[in-house]
Amino acid sequence: xxxxxxxxxxxxxxxxxxxxACTRIIYHGNDDLIVIGRSLDWKTPIPTNLxxxxxxxxxxxxxxxxxxxxxxxxxxxxxxxxxxxxxEGLNEKGLSVNGLFCKGTVYDNDSTVGRPPMSLAVFTxxxxxxxxxxxxxxxxxxxxxxxxxxxxxxxxxTSTLHWGVTDASGHTAVIEFDHGxxxxxxxxxxxxxxxxxPSWPQMQAIVNYWQKIGGSNALPGTVSSPDRCVRANYxxxxxxxxxxxxxxxxxxRTVLFNCCVPYTYTVEGEPxxxxxxxxxxxxxxDLRYYFDVAVANGLYYIDLNKCDFRKGASVMxxxxxxxxxxxxxxxxxxxxxxxxxxxx
Numbered sequence: 001x002x003x004x005x006x007x008x009x010x011x012x013x014x015x016x017x018x019x020x021a022c023t024r025i026i027y028h029g030n031d032d033l034i035v036i037g038r039s040l041d042w043k044t045p046i047p048t049n050l051x052x053x054x055x056x057x058x059x060x061x062x063x064x065x066x067x068x069x070x071x072x073x074x075x076x077x078x079x080x081x082x083x084x085x086x087x088e089g090l091n092e093k094g095l096s097v098n099g100l101f102c103k104g105t106v107y108d109n110d111s112t113v114g115r116p117p118m119s120l121a122v123f124t125x126x127x128x129x130x131x132x133x134x135x136x137x138x139x140x141x142x143x144x145x146x147x148x149x150x151x152x153x154x155x156x157x158t159s160t161l162h163w164g165v166t167d168a169s170g171h172t173a174v175i176e177f178d179h180g181x182x183x184x185x186x187x188x189x190x191x192x193x194x195x196x197x198p199s200w201p202q203m204q205a206i207v208n209y210w211q212k213i214g215g216s217n218a219l220p221g222t223v224s225s226p227d228r229c230v231r232a233n234y235x236x237x238x239x240x241x242x243x244x245x246x247x248x249x250x251x252x253r254t255v256l257f258n259c260c261v262p263y264t265y266t267v268e269g270e271p272x273x274x275x276x277x278x279x280x281x282x283x284x285x286d287l288r289y290y291f292d293v294a295v296a297n298g299l300y301y302i303d304l305n306k307c308d309f310r311k312g313a314s315v316m317x318x319x320x321x322x323x324x325x326x327x328x329x330x331x332x333x334x335x336x337x338x339x340x341x342x343x344x
Contacts, residue, residue, distance in 0.1 A: 021274040022039060022040060022195065022196060023195050024098050024164045028189055029248045033242070033244075033286075034166065035252040036096045041260070047083075049080055049320055050302060051078045051315060051337070052075070052078075055074060056072060062119045066116050070126060074093055074129060079291070083340045084121060090284070095131060095134070096164075102161060105161060112144065124163070132167070162176040172188065183199075195232070197225050215234035215238065231258055231259050236255045239254075249283060252281055253292070283301075289304065297325050301328070315339050316336060318330065318334050318335070
């Protein structure tokens, strides 16, 4: 897959229509420790770099006339696919936003298409830039004063996504677009995992079914979206709780491993089965964003407490391809960089 074939829509989710994969978990530890783990799965490597953006930057949601514009209130670290679209991120207030594939998504209807344009390439960045809590994100989305779109790729394929949002208090929302209507599902310690299809209510029915069977007796083992969600939900709620930041990430990491698709895994007759390309872990309490490439030798993180988010500070970038042997705190490896160019 070449860069030219990828649209901002594809990049924003990191999980594409031909490959039904991606997993998000929420680990609730002790002493307010919350770790969001997610895997990004696709059949070929997705070059993804990390960007740190300061406050006070003027931005626009699209190159179309009348697009949404804003000046960022909060600094954040973004995971940016092909240096063109924001897949996910963590802001300085401990808000995490992750986009995952959901093929039932329809962003617009007749009543929304005329609203100010917002591209999938920067939609996640907009939410992180302007909101400190899940409640604030929900308020913005309920107003729905935008039209969400993205260019097509690979013979007119459109990336269809839903989002998991969690703040430092643990308040979580799953955001889904149903034929132009925004559906919002909220919870705290009762929302543990999400994957792809089906939509959230149907997925929870499947998870509840397996809870009655009992995960210590049997768990579904395929790489399908419902099976991964069931395993993720079970294990993340049956591991030890800790308040230790490093141990908490390690626990979340092993849970996510159990729900990932092995690297280079294929199924005969299913040429687009997606294997896990990278994982991330966001410590919402201590403001650390971890990155874990499938072919790398270590797990490293950016400490948001050490980043310069002041207005006028430089955009910083970490090229993940140069970090395959990195481990631990790599905040000092960030380098000044030009802002990425959104692939609207």
